[in-house]
Amino acid sequence: MDVTAAVLVLVLLSFSGPLCPRLVRASSSPSPSPPEPVALTLLACATEKGAVCLDGTPPGYHLQRGSGSGSTSWLIHLEGGAWCSTVQRCSDRRMTVLGSSAFMKPIQFAGSGILDSDQHLNPDFYNWNKVYVRYCDGASFSGDAEGRAQDGSILHFRGLRIYEAVIDELMKKGLAKATEALLTGCSAGGLATLLHCDDFSARFPKEASVKCLADAGFFLDAKDISRERSFRANFDGVVQLQNVREVLYKDCLANKDPTECFYPAELIKSIHTPVFILNSAYDPSQIRNILVPGSTDPDKSWLSCKDNIKNCNSTQIQILHGFRNAMVNDLKVVQEKEDWGMFIDSCFTHCQALYGISWNSPISPKLGNKTIAKAVGDWYFGRRQGVKYIDCEYPCNPTCSSLLPTPP
Numbered sequence: 001m002d003v004t005a006a007v008l009v010l011v012l013l014s015f016s017g018p019l020c021p022r023l024v025r026a027s028s029s030p031s032p033s034p035p036e037p038v039a040l041t042l043l044a045c046a047t048e049k050g051a052v053c054l055d056g057t058p059p060g061y062h063l064q065r066g067s068g069s070g071s072t073s074w075l076i077h078l079e080g081g082a083w084c085s086t087v088q089r090c091s092d093r094r095m096t097v098l099g100s101s102a103f104m105k106p107i108q109f110a111g112s113g114i115l116d117s118d119q120h121l122n123p124d125f126y127n128w129n130k131v132y133v134r135y136c137d138g139a140s141f142s143g144d145a146e147g148r149a150q151d152g153s154i155l156h157f158r159g160l161r162i163y164e165a166v167i168d169e170l171m172k173k174g175l176a177k178a179t180e181a182l183l184t185g186c187s188a189g190g191l192a193t194l195l196h197c198d199d200f201s202a203r204f205p206k207e208a209s210v211k212c213l214a215d216a217g218f219f220l221d222a223k224d225i226s227r228e229r230s231f232r233a234n235f236d237g238v239v240q241l242q243n244v245r246e247v248l249y250k251d252c253l254a255n256k257d258p259t260e261c262f263y264p265a266e267l268i269k270s271i272h273t274p275v276f277i278l279n280s281a282y283d284p285s286q287i288r289n290i291l292v293p294g295s296t297d298p299d300k301s302w303l304s305c306k307d308n309i310k311n312c313n314s315t316q317i318q319i320l321h322g323f324r325n326a327m328v329n330d331l332k333v334v335q336e337k338e339d340w341g342m343f344i345d346s347c348f349t350h351c352q353a354l355y356g357i358s359w360n361s362p363i364s365p366k367l368g369n370k371t372i373a374k375a376v377g378d379w380y381f382g383r384r385q386g387v388k389y390i391d392c393e394y395p396c397n398p399t400c401s402s403l404l405p406t407p408p
Contacts (some may be wrong), residue, residue, distance in 0.1 A: 035117070037106035038062040043165055051165035052156045053136035054090055054099035057164040062132040063173070064109055064117070073180040074201075076170070077115065077132050078163075080187030080216070080351065084138035085237025089156070091149040099136050107132065112215055113359030114213075114373070115350075116182065124377035125182070129174065134168050140192040143242025149258070157242040164197060171203065178204065182380060183212045186351040187285065192215015192367035193225030194267045194275070195247045201273040211274040211380055214342070215353040217269055217287060218264045218279045222326050224296045225319060231290040235259050265330040276379050276387075277334055277342040278352060278372060282309060282394050282407045285350040291323050309348040309394060321393050328390055341379035341387040347400035350407050363401040367391055 012147035033197065043051065049057055066073060081098045084090035093099035109115040116122040137143055137159030147155040167175070175181070183200045197212040203212050224230050236259040238244065239355045245258050249270035252261035258304035260266055284306065294301045305312035312320065327344070334340045345352075345365045352358035352372055355390050358365065360373035367375065379387035391397050 002140045006304075014168055020383075030174070035108065035110040037108050038064050039106050040101075040104050040134075042101055043169055044167040046162070046169075048160050049159035049161060049165065050156070053094075053101055053112055053162075054084075054138060054156055054356055055094040055102070056154065056156055057101040057136075059136060059166060060104055060134045060167075061166050061170075062107055062109075062134075063170075063205035064115075064130045064167070066129035067127050070125075070129070072174075072178055072240075073125075073128040074175050074178045075114065075128045075130045075182045075184060076167070077130070077354075078141060078183070078185035078189035078192045078196075079133060079135035080185060080192075081135050082138075082188055083140065083234065083238045085234045085241060087147055087149060087155065087382040090138050090147070090241070091153075093138055094149075094155070095195070097136075097140065098318050101134065101136060104134055104136075111203070111356045113356050114353045114376075115354065116356060118357075121356055122359075122373065124373065124381065128180075128182075129178075131166075131170060133163075133369060135161055135189060135241070136190075139238050139244055140188045140195060142192065142195050142244040143238075144246055145239065145241070145243035156289055157307075159192075159242070160244075160246060163192070166371040167200065167203070176203075178210075179208055181208060181210045183210075184215060185213075185217060186215045186354055186403060187217060190214040190278075190351075191262075191264060192326060193217060194264055194271065195244075197271050197275060199247075205252075209380075211276070212271075213276045213353065215278045216280070216283060216285070216351045218277055218327065218331070220290060220323070220326055220330065221260065221263045221265060222323060224290065225292050226296045228296075230293055230295065232259060234289075235262050246384045249375065265333075267335050274337075274339040275334075276340065276376055278376070279327070279342075279345070280347050280349050280352070281327050281344050281391065282320055282346055282348050283350050284309075284348055287320065287323070288407075297385070308402075317394070324393060331390070335388060341373045341375070342389065343367055343387075344390045345400065346391040346394040346397050347404055348394075348406060349400075349404040355405050357401075358404055360386060363400075363403060364399070365397065365404070366399040367397075 141163040143157040
């Protein structure tokens, strides 16, 4: 399975001494050469500190070593895959790759945008050490609690411990000596990137260049078409059930409730590390789950519009423009941060850094005549100032191809 396929299907333990024993799950059949799938590494010893998936299995990651000029550069990607906000949903999730490492397999980095090792396709990060951290807690790597399923079995809400265990392990494997580091994530992993960005940066000496890239993780605390904030109940369930308070900023908690502090619009006010926000202003995942959840559309008049923005009527387009404007307004904070960057396009797509077609291809979205790969590279390496692009309203951008991926 490649990373691209995983994203489409799915819409770290600290101790001194030697590295903990690792279980490496290689491919069960001869792999194509080149390229070969990147093996899954399970942190067996992480279970001793409670860093486990929802079902109690050990967490895992995929590491591809860098080379040459990229041998001391590291890219850590946090996988996405929504959240579970109730005991039942988290219990069900245990039987999937998003809740148990028992279902995880080796994955392919080739063709996966920012993870690709082809210099032509990924010129700035191709030879970096690249890590894909598997998501199996259901709370953006942020919870620290325990619950019980209806059958009496334990539900392990240990995302924060998983994040810490993996990062601690990677620090022992060379991450601690990184001269350059980039924490990334897509969707729920993009939110996780914002939640952990400052902690990640604080682990390195000041001379290291450490930044964060949140892809499709800028979820809005917006009203749906019935004028209710129905999606907030989902986040509130995650925050309360999985106890994510430890990762939230204290300055926000002093004035607002924890659920509000879980939203990116509040997080970006407190983050000190340079961040790049990559997002579509017409993200189908947000349109389907925040703006027009099924409960608000009983006659299914939005069904075809939610499936393909080209099917939206003029009234629906105006509502989508309002959602886009709310995102642009929340991102004013980024405009005020000199070392931050953003690429907010008007394409109907979700998660763009992990797809070669979106990241850097002849039909990649462009803003300021720059692909996402070029914009992120310019921002990270300081090749130009003010890498902050906000697209015009849909359908103004001719580079928004209908071939760009959308969630199932």
